[in-house]
Amino acid sequence: MLTERQLLILQVIIDDFIETAQPVGSRSIAKKNNVRYSSATIRNEMADLEDMGYLEKTHSSSGRIPSERGYRYYVDHLVSPRETAGNIHIIRNIMQDGLFEFEQIVQSSAEILSRITNYTSIILGPEVFETKLKQLQIVSLSENTAVAILVTNTGHVEHRSFSVPEAIRASDLEKMVNILNDRLRGVPIFKLHEMLNTEIINLMTKYVTDFDTTYDYLKAVFFSENPVKLYFGGKSNLLMQPEFNDIDKVRSFYSMIEKEDEIANLLKGAADGIKVSIGHENEVDAIKECSLITATYEMNEEQMGTIALLGPTRMEYKKVIALLDTLSTEMSDVLYMWYKNNE
Amino acid sequence: MLTERQLLILQVIIDDFIETAQPVGSRSIAKKNNVRYSSATIRNEMADLEDMGYLEKTHSSSGRIPSERGYRYYVDHLVSPRETAGNIHIIRNIMQDGLFEFEQIVQSSAEILSRITNYTSIILGPEVFETKLKQLQIVSLSENTAVAILVTNTGHVEHRSFSVPEAIRASDLEKMVNILNDRLRGVPIFKLHEMLNTEIINLMTKYVTDFDTTYDYLKAVFFSENPVKLYFGGKSNLLMQPEFNDIDKVRSFYSMIEKEDEIANLLKGAADGIKVSIGHENEVDAIKECSLITATYEMNEEQMGTIALLGPTRMEYKKVIALLDTLSTEMSDVLYMWYKNNE
DNA sequence: CATTAGCACTCGGCAGGGCAGAGTGCTAAC
DNA sequence: GTTAGCACTCTGCCCTGCCGAGTGCTAATG
CATH class of the missing domain: 3.30.450.40 (GAF domain)
Incomplete structure (x- = not known):
């Protein structure tokens, strides 16, 4: 356990070093007006603090710098958060x-x-975890390219351009997007995957021809993990x-x-x-x-x-x-x- | 005008220096097997090249390094672009x-x-200059927030969330967006501003109540210069x-x-x-x-x-x-x- | 007459020595 | 328990001398 005086000295050293990036010597500590001890006393205390592992020397006759342990102590005991x-x-x-x-x-x-x-x-x-789906959309750009857009309730927008394979009909895409919007609006993003795999699949197969390709494709486009x-x-x-x-x-x-x-x-x-x-x-x-x-x-x-x-x-x-x-x-x-x- | 030999030497020096970042001495040049002159000759040529400003010394007895003028010459005359x-x-x-x-x-x-x-x-x-507008859209997020989305024909998507002032009616916004989409689809982005100010304004005033506020607002949202x-x-x-x-x-x-x-x-x-x-x-x-x-x-x-x-x-x-x-x-x-x- | 060999000279870089300054640790005095 | 004093240590700096790399010039060469 540290004495009052050791605490004071540790604090002064760390504060000083944080400010100047220079090793702190006993004399400069003694000069501070909130310190009432001579440099010799301080030297003794510093030696003790070093033994305890809170301080270090850069070489045998240098001033002291805080060790990582010293900083740890400082942060845990001497910092009281008060914002300016x-x-x-x-x-x-x-x-x-x-x-x-x-x-x-x-x-x-x-x-x-x-x-x-x-x-x-x-x-x-x-x-984007807790946020919820607000809207899915596909805007077609040309015969074989389109951009998919996903909007969340937080106003976050994801988008991704992609090429539409020949195998997929525009009308099917549209249908799927409609269904997805219908069923998935308000669903938290992180549940989308799950929902898709369980509830939605059945529904879709009914309405969409050539379901598999289209589905795989949409999934890749909308629900790719984005970093x-x-x-x-x-x-x-x-x-x-x-x-x-x-x-x-x-x-x-x-x-x-x-x-x-x-x-x-x-x-x-x-x-x-x-x-x-x-x-x-x-x-x-x-x-x-x-x-x-x-x-x-x-x-x-x-x-x-x-x-x-x-x-x-x-x-x-x-x-x-x-x-x-x-x-x-x-x-x-x-x-x-x-x-x-x-x- | 540089002689054949000077050209060769300049080239060798620059190539060498580019590789090693070290001043190049006459001896090391003479050692290259495509150079058939003695170091003394090369020293003379180097002195000339220095006088002409293509080379420099880092100190009085150092090897030479290319000057900026030297690089310039190198780039203009000695580089023939051929990709690997x-x-x-x-x-x-x-x-x-x-x-x-x-x-x-x-x-x-x-x-x-x-x-x-x-x-x-x-x-x-x-x-985004030459690209054309594909679609504008506003997705409402809550009573007083919404996100505006702009899609170009290149698949580029811009979006911006904003708060909807009380003064603006949702129905008006929608109407405006519809009109804008109608009239502006296919218009190059850089013309949007102009078109808005001339043709579209008249049209809009007819259909939209409280036009001014809504218009200003939309304009800020959709057509803000983005860096x-x-x-x-x-x-x-x-x-x-x-x-x-x-x-x-x-x-x-x-x-x-x-x-x-x-x-x-x-x-x-x-x-x-x-x-x-x-x-x-x-x-x-x-x-x-x-x-x-x-x-x-x-x-x-x-x-x-x-x-x-x-x-x-x-x-x-x-x-x-x-x-x-x-x-x-x-x-x-x-x-x-x-x-x-x-x- | 262009080229080259040879030599004196220059400079940077590095190692070693000496010195001043800052700081410590210890001892002895208060 | 605290402090003054002193010997000691280490860094940083400057100065010196030395080596090596490289030049510029002169004189010899084909």
Whole structure:
């Protein structure tokens, strides 16, 4: 257990290091006006904190820097989320602005998030899971091409162009779409597949000639798994951090960032609430010298997506945690409103 | 005017430097088996080439590197575009694969382009200019929200969610959309605005109550300028180039790359055919140490978009120029087929 | 007279040494 | 328990000397 004084010193060191990225020496701590001990005392305490694993030295006579364990302690015990008044306003503003362009909201949230924090922001989702089908449609473009459009109750639109095989009659397609619309409107997207395979098939065979081909085709067009979307903001922000002065780190890091699917998996597992992964707590190698802070947002108590910030382990945890907290509840609120509107 | 021998030497130097990124010395040139002169002779010629501005030294006793003027000469006189058999196949494959998912074609073209070349690829467009309206539609989501969908004959789908003001009646909206569909189907997108303002207005006022509000609203929803899309491939490829060993260059470069609108402007002006901009020929500061090669692609003889590759001035011009040449004609072909299909 | 061999010279890069500054750990004094 | 003081350690920087790669010039060559 840490004494009051050790706590204070740990806090000061971490705050200082987060700000300056330089090892912190005992003398500079002693100079702070909320510290009333001499540098010698502080040196002793620092040695103890190092023994306990909260601090590290970069070399034998350097100042101390926080260890990952130190950050962990800091985040768990010394950070009390309290948002700055300015930010909440900015966030509110984005949120209210274009309520009706969901993807744009997400994109600009990501951008603003990265601008406020100077880290890289990643937003996953929203998953189309809980949303319901509003309308299916096929618009024919020419004799043998058409575009299929799927609209959900959240205003999300998916579309896909395809070629219409000779074997399929336009009238059959139309019939099928009509039936599907009839039966599937209001059905949650994730149930579509199931419904199709059970209830709808029987119905269709009755009305549509050459059912099999047409059905297979439609299924492929409408219900192909489409990858969850990732939105990035400030991808180059991390470059500016002094820990990325080493060009090779930059290289390995950025070749990783380009692999969107890995990132998506990383964020997909996120638990409810805010979670902080510090350095080696992360499972992906390329970000083992970074911290990842994730927050989820939800709609009507159903988790929809994840907001994350990626920065160096020397991250402004206080600020960032508060910010993500605000943003995620704000997004959830907006989504809830939306949901109620469209019920 | 350059002598035969100078030409040879210039070519060898540039080829060598493009490969190794190291200054080229007279001895190493003399060793090549297509060079039959001693290192002393070559030194003399190199001095002359330097006087003429085609070569540079990094310091007084270093080997030579090509100047920008040298590259220019190289590109203009020494590059004869001839594509490698392998690449054209790869390209054909992408092109035929998913003819019906245009945006995906473009995206994966960008990715493959960057993978073959190890540079950063940028594709602009396709512009929706020459394409024609196929269908407008409004799907109502709830009492006061709806989503507007616009489909073009190329299978391109635009959509936008919006809130329906109290003042507007659903029936009016519907009527308007019907009229618009009637009158505007087949009209090129770029003429929509004009047509609306002249012919359609009169017609509408007759049938729709409270015309003004509704009209303004629809116009905003359907015909808002939407920015041209940029597709990137291999953004981090340039990091791997040795000229980016300097972290500050990397920083300024990447903060520039993030400004999509600037890049878009850069590519928008591209003339027909292939154009090579070397180093300071580029107007944007951040890429004054890079070369940008642009090629346009067209549909039915109308320019639609631009493909570009961004690399260090020490770029594999031969390979890249051939590649872009193939890709742009290939894309144009595909688009032409598409066009004929949908006429 | 164009080409080449030879040589003096230049410069970058690297390793080693010396020095200043920041910081520690320990001991002894308060 | 706290602090002052001192010896010690390590980094970063600059300076030096040296090696190797490459040039430019001159004089010899076919």
